Amino acid sequence: MNTHEVVNQPPPLGDVDLHAHDPVLGRLVDEFDASWAQDRLSEFGRIAGTRETHELAEAANRHEPELRTHDRYGHRIDQVDFHPAWHALMDRAVSHGVHSLGWTEDGPGSQVARTSLMYLDSQVEQGHGCPISMTASVVPSLRMAPELSSVWEPRLLSTSYDPSFRPASEKAGALMGMGMTEKQGGSDVRANTTAAVPAADGHRLTGHKWFTSAPMCDAFLVLAQAPGGLSCFFVPRFLEDGTTNTFRIQRLKNKLGNRSNASSEIEFDETAGWMVGEGGRGVxxxxxxxxxxxxxxxxxxxxxxxxxxxxxxxxxxxxxxxxxxxxxxxxxxxxxxxxxxxxxxxxxxxxxxxxxxxxxxxxxxxxxxxxxxxxxxxxxxxxxxxxxxxxxxxxxxxxxxxxxxxxxxxxxxxxxxxxxxxxxxxxxxxxxxxxxxxxxxxxxxxxxxxxxxxxxxxxxxxxxxxxxxxxxxxxxxxxxxxxxxxxxxxxxxxxxxxxxxxxxxxxxxxxxxxxxxxxxxxxxxxxxxxxxxxxxx
Ligand SMILES: Cc1cc2nc3c(=O)[nH]c(=O)nc-3n(C[C@H](O)[C@H](O)[C@H](O)COP(=O)(O)OP(=O)(O)OC[C@H]3O[C@@H](n4cnc5c(N)ncnc54)[C@H](O)[C@@H]3O)c2cc1C
CATH class of the missing domain: 1.20.140.10 (Butyryl-CoA Dehydrogenase, subunit A, domain 3)
Structure with a gap:
């Protein structure tokens, strides 16, 4: 008698074209002015629902990011290592413009097209969507500092994924995150205590952030208390002279899910930041x-x-x-x-x-x-x-x-x-x-x-x-x-x-x-x- 005959088990779900499979997406994309994007969505939908994507998602979440606070000689390095599967997912999203399409195609339906790409991209693996979303969303805030925006927007909208830890000026593309939440107050950001002191060039920030996801991003928007009240600051990982900005990643959160993505606790100590928007108008x-x-x-x-x-x-x-x-x-x-x-x-x-x-x-x-x-x-x-x-x-x-x-x-x-x-x-x-x-x-x-x-x-x-x-x-x-x-x-x-x-x-x-x-x-x-x-x- 064959004791291991497998019957009545579904075959593994193979490649699914996520765009063609969706009963409403294609029709609504047309209705909301984005028919020009259908071919692009269709191409991405075929990639996003493959077995390979499922395997990448599984690997990126099984092999979680690892924090390296110091090098072997004791210097702080504050870097996070990710599994190659994470980088493959990021590379695919960035090269298809999941973070950028809403701004590079600045015509009717561009946000609908980008949202649809994001929807396809987020179905199988969600963690990598965090830096993708923050990079896509930072553009309107960053434009409130035109000098920074003119330099950084082209980097952020680049469709080259470059995870190397180098000054953004030397990289093919850059990503951004945000730091608002502190221990004593997340929703109530008015309770933030991170202090920003005016300096000869920008401000110097000292304090902590209780949650800062995707800490390997190239720069962050951060809330801090300036003399004029709670304000928003641009904080890069590297300074113009090529040295690192002080950005201490204290530890990574041990989370229920979203495990492919790193979410960290950060400390600032005289960290250089540049104000975005008006002083006191951080929120x-x-x-x-x-x-x-x-x-x-x-x-x-x-x-x-x-x-x-x-x-x-x-x-x-x-x-x-x-x-x-x-x-x-x-x-x-x-x-x-x-x-x-x-x-x-x-x-x-x-x-x-x-x-x-x-x-x-x-x-x-x-x-x-x-x-x-x-x-x-x-x-x-x-x-x-x-x-x-x-x-x-x-x-x-x-x-x-x-x-x-x-x-x-x-x-x-x-x-x-x-x-x-x-x-x-x-x-x-x-x-x-x-x-x-x-x-x-x-x-x-x-x-x-x-x-x-x-x-x-x-x-x-x-x-x-x-x-x-x-x-x-x-x-x-x-x-x-x-x-x-x-x-x-x-x-x-x-x-x-x-x-x-x-x-x-x-x-x-x-x-x-x-x-x-x-x-x-x-x-x-x-x-x-x-x-x-x-x-x-
Ligand atoms: C995985 C993960 C990643 C994150 N990444 C980031 C990041 O990158 N950057 C960042 O800045 N933050 C990040 N956060 C923080 C997140 O945004 C906050 O946890 C969230 O905003 C809630 O803030 P809190 O944790 O301080 O909770 P609290 O503000 O203390 O809220 C606790 C509860 O009280 C409720 N509450 C608050 N105020 C009121 C009120 N007035 N009336 C009634 N109920 C109220 C809230 O709805 C909530 O249910 C991350 C969180 C998680 C879980």
Whole structure:
């Protein structure tokens, strides 16, 4: 008797063309002015979903970055070594312009095109997206220091990845990160104590940063207390004379996920920095970067949903139980269809926000909308992700829970986008702040929702408005308000861009079921579930 016959196990998921597989991406890219980028996205989608990418992702997370604080003679060197798989992923992202396309193609749809690249790039491995996102997002803040920007922008937008530890002037390309969070205050950056003292050339910074990711970047935007108040500083790893700036990497964080990426604690000691933006306006300056990385949090989360679901759908369409392929078992059809609706809604929110980034510079209405839409989508999509990844994992049964599967890695990754770049409460309170500062923004969002509003969406919008008018404690109601707006807006986008608006409403608004797989039964469930199943390239 053959005791080791393997039957009814799904074949390994081979190469998937992530662009062709996506049910909404290509269509929406056309709609949001980026049809010119379709060939580029298509080419990248074929690369981003290969077995090779999965292998690189696995290796980059298994062989974690290592900190070398000193050389063998005792000199401080403050360098981090990464596995070749990390460099391969970085090289691929940079050479395809995942960090730069939004600025190098400065025409209609350029941010939509870049966001779509980021979405494809972030599906299989997320850690390397951190320096990619920060480099892409730093451009508007850096432009507030035109002298620095004229020298550094060409370096940052270069499509050559150069990880060598040398002065940026000698390198083929450069990357940037940011340091805001301190021990005593992350969200409340006003509590920062790092001090910046004016010097003959720039300022000298002394203090610490409790979280600074990707510390091998070539330069950072850093918040510090200057005589005029909290200000934003440009801090390079090397000075103009080719010597190193003082940038002590004290240790690397031992994180739940995101393990391919290094996140560090930094100390500054008379570290040279140059002010960006006006003195005392540090938050207003760096927020231009943060709003970009917030869009990438939405993007990374939508990507995680899509890739987890792709694996779940592959598994259930190749495994049988109780006499049927799992995806044909009605309870499983419902789960996959429900996850597909959630993932499509997240992708629609992501692309609509990206379109606001394109249009905001020329359109006041889109600028006001962007101000509230980015945190609403950041709050909603990043928080929904963990539930989607968890349910996708369960679709694989026990196979989903073992470390040979990528699902545990994606599950560990899944809460992160909701924490950094503003945690949930901070983001919900930011929506309220934006509504106070941009009083028309709610009316603009309301107009957008009303373009394709179901009764359920109208009800959610009305509930948000009523809470805003009558709440006895707006902060206490902040999450309720944001959730109503997110549901109403998602419902309207689903009605406009898919045929599943009503089902979305039933699953998210009119019926109050807590879990996925609770859509009311209808004939469309099979077709919707089918949209999630990948075909091999
Ligand atoms: C892997 C990783 C990498 C990171 N990389 C970087 C980096 O590169 N650069 C950087 O600057 N930072 C980085 N961070 C830090 C991150 O941005 C902060 O952790 C985050 O902003 C929250 O700040 P905090 O940790 O100080 O928590 P706190 O600010 O103490 O917040 C704790 C909780 O309180 C809530 N809260 C805060 N204020 C209020 C309020 N007024 N009302 C109600 N609730 C409130 C928050 O929503 C949160 O849930 C990183 C974090 C992680 C996990």
């Amino acid at each position: 207003a300056t760096i927020i231009e970067m943060v709003i970009g990385t917030r869009l990438d949090c939405i993007t990374g989360s939508a990507a995680l949903m899509r890739q987890s679901l792709t694996h779940a759908a592959w598994h259930v369409s190749h495994r049988s139980a109780f006499g049927k392929t799992l995806i044909d078992q009605p309870a499983m059809t419902n789960v996959i269809a429900d996850l597909e609706l959630e993932t499509e809604a997240a992708t629609l929110l992501m692309l609509r926000v990206a379109a606001m980034f394109d249009r905001a510079p020329h359109d006041e209405r889109e600028a006001a909308l962007r101000r509230i839409a980015t945190p609403i989508a950041k709050y909603w999509v990043t928080k929904r992700t963990t539930a989607v990844v968890r349910e996708s994992m369960e679709c694989l049964g026990g196979n989903g829970y073992v470390e040979e599967s990528p699902l545990p890695r994606w599950f560990r990754e899944s809460p992160l986008n909701a924490i950094w770049e503003g945690s949930g409460n901070v983001i919900a309170l930011d929506v309220l702040r934006a509504l106070r500062r941009e009083p028309h923004a709610l009316a603009f969002l309301g107009d957008e929702i009303m373009l394709d509003a179901s009764a359920a969406a109208i009800g959610q919008l009305a509930a948000a408005r009523e809470m805003l008018e009558t709440s006895e404690n707006h902060e206490s109601d902040a999450r309720r308000i944001v959730e109503c707006l997110a549901r109403a807006w998602s419902s309207s986008l689903m009605a406009r861009h898919t045929a599943f608006g009503e089902l979305y409403d039933a699953g998210r608004i009119t019926e109050s079921h807590a879990m996925f797989g609770t859509l009311p039964h209808c004939d469309e469930l099979r077709d919707i579930a089918g949209r999630a199943v990948p075909t091999l390239a």
